[in-house]
Amino acid sequence: MDMINYEKQIERWGTLEVSVKGKTEGNPFVDYTVQGVFTGKKEQVTVNGFYDGEGIYKVRFMPSFEDEYTFRIQGSFSEEVYVGEFTAVPAGTGNHGPVYVANTYHFAYADGTPYYSIGTTCYVWELQSDELVKQTLKTLKDSAFNKIRFCIFPKHYDYNLGEPRSYPYEGMPMDSSVLTKENFLEYTGKTEGNHWDFSRFNVEHFRHIEKCILALRDMGIEADIIVMHPYDRWGFSQMTEEQDDLYWKYVLARFSAYRNVWWSLANEYDLFEHKTVKDWERYADLICANDPYNHLRSIHNCRPFYDHNRPWITHCSIQRQDLYKSAEMVNEWREKYKKPVVLDEIAYEGNIQHGWGNITGEELTRRFWEAACRGAYPGHGETYMNKDDILWWSHGGVLHGESHKRFKLLHDIMCETPGIGLMPYENSGWDEVCAVPEESTQQIKPVKDYYLIYFSFMRPSFREYHFDDETKFQLKVIDTWNMTVEDRGIVQGKFKVELPGRQYMAIQLKKV
């Protein structure tokens, strides 16, 4: 290759990658740095690059505007300054830019399109075989999911005893042939037998993850990247401060310029034995300093929530704390944190032995609708017993459940919201969940433009409404489980809605 290499034209919110040749002596991951300054009429962005092996240093940049840009790259391995120019052309179909917080409780893409999150979790799908990764991508393509949570580090846990396709560092893992379903919990990040050089990244590991991030991006799926997690037998959860920081900077330099990246600092941060709030806040500082695009940032709990009021946290990434109330707590969390509420774990559909992974498809779908009608964003996972121990929740593959089939309907309905996002309407009946457009008033007058009313597990045979005498509404009756939407025409004044006396019904009222 030449001394410098890059594309001359990319889409707005695409990723420009500039490769330069540099030194290979010593340990390039720690001995040298590389930085780029990208300049257009509306922005000047300084970004750190990273060493990608074989003497190649890379600097990535995501242009936020359609514009002509110039750049200057300089590495500590040389006196030379590399310059170049490129054009950011209009975003192509399906490219709406990164997702940001739009109006306190809701998200929108950078181009203003509302983003209604329908998430799933496959912790280490991308670290499986090519075949399985391909299958997962196909499943995702055919699904309604527009966000997926996954880890950079491999996962060690029940149903997760196998080796990942690659490791993030150079070195050798412990011998996993000693692991059984009975003894795996005895193996932790402290286990002997692992030999890693925490100062030398395995670039193939990261290159592969980037391919996966791009594949997701091209399907319109946000990559909610879990940068740290405690389910570990290799020691990745127990590195030193210095090692952690090196890792964070490397991850930030590699992934920040992908528009579909979200930062999840941790899965179940509270299960790390050796990390304190001070550590998490340090990582947060590193993100804020090293991600010039301000991708979304969250931190996910097992039991106690992290303080989601911290200013760097853009949205609440929640694991439910109560066995019986999950999505039903959304009103409280919205009020407390005044941020978007994303319910990344509200128990998964499945039939494994653990209570977090064995609810019905009906119940998970119900939680999705409860969450949506309370102005939050629900998350899915699937944990069906499988003879090969391939469970969607960790490995991806195919879906065996029933809930996922119902999410497209919910997403379609969410997309009909006037403005951006729904909020829970407190002036509704005590025995229904009623959503109105965000930024409506809580008063009964004026009549809202839109009501989405969900009856959850209740089975009314009819319901009566009277908003006022004048307003006309288009009435639709939605069977959220059987996936039917029945147009009941125009209603006005006092009206009665006949319902089938089944669970999981909703009605939609649109002012006409």
Next chain:
Amino acid sequence: MDMINYEKQIERWGTLEVSVKGKTEGNPFVDYTVQGVFTGKKEQVTVNGFYDGEGIYKVRFMPSFEDEYTFRIQGSFSEEVYVGEFTAVPAGTGNHGPVYVANTYHFAYADGTPYYSIGTTCYVWELQSDELVKQTLKTLKDSAFNKIRFCIFPKHYDYNLGEPRSYPYEGMPMDSSVLTKENFLEYTGKTEGNHWDFSRFNVEHFRHIEKCILALRDMGIEADIIVMHPYDRWGFSQMTEEQDDLYWKYVLARFSAYRNVWWSLANEYDLFEHKTVKDWERYADLICANDPYNHLRSIHNCRPFYDHNRPWITHCSIQRQDLYKSAEMVNEWREKYKKPVVLDEIAYEGNIQHGWGNITGEELTRRFWEAACRGAYPGHGETYMNKDDILWWSHGGVLHGESHKRFKLLHDIMCETPGIGLMPYENSGWDEVCAVPEESTQQIKPVKDYYLIYFSFMRPSFREYHFDDETKFQLKVIDTWNMTVEDRGIVQGKFKVELPGRQYMAIQLKKV
């Protein structure tokens, strides 16, 4: 009749009724009193009698011992003292005496037999036609119910616009032909058009209720009598203090000597516009002063609970306050009140428009098991739409639902509890509901004699346990919905229970 009339022999905990002739001049309900003193070797009981019309005054007594008794009756209408004697013979089959609190959280009959309450609610079943009353009794006979809540006053509410078979007072009700499903809420206890003499009881009304109490008694069903309630168009909820007290004394004099009577001061006490805590406490004083048998006493809420810590309250009669958590709150309530927790309203199976009356049979059955495994007593009701507006919850009749068929199994299992009653075991898994015998310790050691573990809506395909290495348990797997009990033999040490991955499963472990 003679001047005095009574049976010479009754069962222990039966009802002796002594009738004496007295004056009919003036208003015998208020102008005269009658009292009896009943004396055996182990008790001397003074009771107030009542006027039963046609110049007859009655005094009722329930002997708590097998013994020879004498009595003296005196009325204010005469100087004469009536004396007599009778024998209380051993209780017959099915007669275990009244139900009392046995051990803080649980009930037992006076003879020591544990009483595991499986309640239902039919608010005014006894005020319906002879035919319907007969049908209700047959339904009850074929059911597992051993407690029923019902009112003395008729009920005015949605699906309850018809006239009762009789009224408690002499007089005339308002014209009910004006009522519709749309306007009924405009008619309250203040409505004009009612003409009652609140000082003259309609004895036929009470005689009929007594027949019903006896019919229940003979089927082993406790009569949880709701003495006051707010759903009223006749003015019975808005009488004066003096009128209320006259009513209470009359009810107490008539019903106290029936062994299966429980006093529910009110249904939804907090919905009475014109009554204060002072009133409820005054009624409680009247019960304590006029019921010499100390029948169980409770007061039922709509929203806020009455202070169930009040000493006269024998048990909590609870309407759930949260749409999503009902039986799941039992642990908290037990801790707070240290009394038996009876969940008289945790939503009813049905399909009417109201959220309190349209849950599935599955969900109500689930709430029953949750309640039982947390050491409480669940209550049923049924509110299916019906072309004749005959809903079990108010009118009785036949049952249309599915939950009631599952209660016999639950009751059978409850009866297998060693000792009296279950308590929630806190050292169990977070994702199961585990009961152990009341008065066990909460420590892991010693191993308990009995574990009843319920998986609720969760669907584990297996669960693993290890209590200790020595103890042997008889293991049974219970499908609470499909009503099967599978004996899995003896288990010991670490063992795995294979489960079908369906909802509503339980396992029972009995130390052998």
